[in-house]
Amino acid sequence: MRETGRERFIVGCARFAKKHPRLKGFVQLYMLIVLSAYYACRNFARNGKRFSAVASALALFLVSVSFCYPYETAQASQVLFNKDVADVDETLAFADDEAPDELEEDLELEQILAEGFEGGEATSLSEITEYSADEILAETLSPLSPEPTFADEDDVVAIEMESVKEETISWEEIGNYFDKSDWSILLVNKQHPIPDDYTFTLGNLTNGMQCDERIITSIHEMLKAAKADGITLVVRSPYRNKDRQTMLFNRKINKYMSQGLSYMDAYKLSSQVVTVPGASEHQLGLAIDITSDNYYSLDAAFGDTPGGKWLMEHAADYGFILRYPLGKEYITEIEYEPWHYRYVGKEAAHVIMDNGKCLEEFWEELN
Numbered sequence: 001m002r003e004t005g006r007e008r009f010i011v012g013c014a015r016f017a018k019k020h021p022r023l024k025g026f027v028q029l030y031m032l033i034v035l036s037a038y039y040a041c042r043n044f045a046r047n048g049k050r051f052s053a054v055a056s057a058l059a060l061f062l063v064s065v066s067f068c069y070p071y072e073t074a075q076a077s078q079v080l081f082n083k084d085v086a087d088v089d090e091t092l093a094f095a096d097d098e099a100p101d102e103l104e105e106d107l108e109l110e111q112i113l114a115e116g117f118e119g120g121e122a123t124s125l126s127e128i129t130e131y132s133a134d135e136i137l138a139e140t141l142s143p144l145s146p147e148p149t150f151a152d153e154d155d156v157v158a159i160e161m162e163s164v165k166e167e168t169i170s171w172e173e174i175g176n177y178f179d180k181s182d183w184s185i186l187l188v189n190k191q192h193p194i195p196d197d198y199t200f201t202l203g204n205l206t207n208g209m210q211c212d213e214r215i216i217t218s219i220h221e222m223l224k225a226a227k228a229d230g231i232t233l234v235v236r237s238p239y240r241n242k243d244r245q246t247m248l249f250n251r252k253i254n255k256y257m258s259q260g261l262s263y264m265d266a267y268k269l270s271s272q273v274v275t276v277p278g279a280s281e282h283q284l285g286l287a288i289d290i291t292s293d294n295y296y297s298l299d300a301a302f303g304d305t306p307g308g309k310w311l312m313e314h315a316a317d318y319g320f321i322l323r324y325p326l327g328k329e330y331i332t333e334i335e336y337e338p339w340h341y342r343y344v345g346k347e348a349a350h351v352i353m354d355n356g357k358c359l360e361e362f363w364e365e366l367n
Contacts, residue, residue: 303338
């Protein structure tokens with residue numbers, strides 16, 4: 001549009017608006033749009049080389065930045081991983097029949113398993129210490145006791161009354177019934193990291209497998225009960241310290257980055273399948289991964305096995321909850337993990353499980 005053409009356009013619009021005063025607002029808007037487009041095109045045509053140079057510089061900057069920070073982070077993470085493997089210290093917790101020189105083979109197995117599993121904090125097989133209920137109970141407890149005999153019918157009634165569950169606490173009552181300061185119901189997630197002053201004493205389950213000593217008796221009772229029902233549970237990956245959690249998290253980031261993701265995308269995806277260091281319940285010693293002797297994979301299908309179904313039905317009787325239930329991913333920000341159970345105490349466990357809630361929803365109701 002030449003200069004004279006622009007002037008004719010303005011004059012024409014003014015005449016039209018004068019003849020049709022009701023359309024004056026629309027005419028002005030039309031003029032604004034047309035003239036803005038005209039000036040933009042004219043300026044771009046006159047300064048095309050400058051715009052091209054700025055765009056090229058910006059593109060070069062973005063490309064160079066995308067390669068710098070993730071690469072350095074990946075290198076640092078790899079150094080940490082290699083150091084842990086080389087030292088083979090207590091945090092690696094290799095099973096007795098496994099050796100560090102098998103790590104490479106186990107990592108290949110991890111990649112195979114990952115094809116059908118992207119959830120949880122499991123890594124390679126060599127990094128998961130696992131012991132069955134038989135192994136744990138054989139070392140710590142005597143065999144299952146025979147059925148008790150009673151002197152008379154009154155004794156039978158008394159024993160039965162003791163075994164009856166206490167009256168279930170309603171969801172509406174929990175606000176005044178439970179205390180957020182109770183160690184057993186401490187909420188730990190990305191928004192609520194482990195408090196700096198939180199302390200606890202580790203107890204030994206078996207062969208160096210540790211957890212908070214206050215929940216060991218409950219674990220034993222649950223393993224015995226499952227065994228009595230024909231289910232042999234397998235306990236895996238209980239307590240992990242922060243250094244080990246950091247190594248697992250960084251290695252998951254490296255894995256996603258090797259597939260072409262940027263550092264930030266790899267971090268975001270990793271945080272959905274491996275808990276961020278400092279926010280893992282495994283660091284509390286209150287969480288355990290559980291499978292069974294006939295299904296070892298840590299995947300969603302475990303929830304449909306006899307062991308997974310038994311845990312869903314009975315874990316609350318021993319103070320444990322399914323920490324990351326199906327359908328609550330938008331709250332927990334962790335994928336469904338039917339193998340990950342967390343101790344919260346019997347009363348809280350029944351309230352949470354019986355109402356189909358997760359620990360975050362439970363905590364929201366507390367004063």
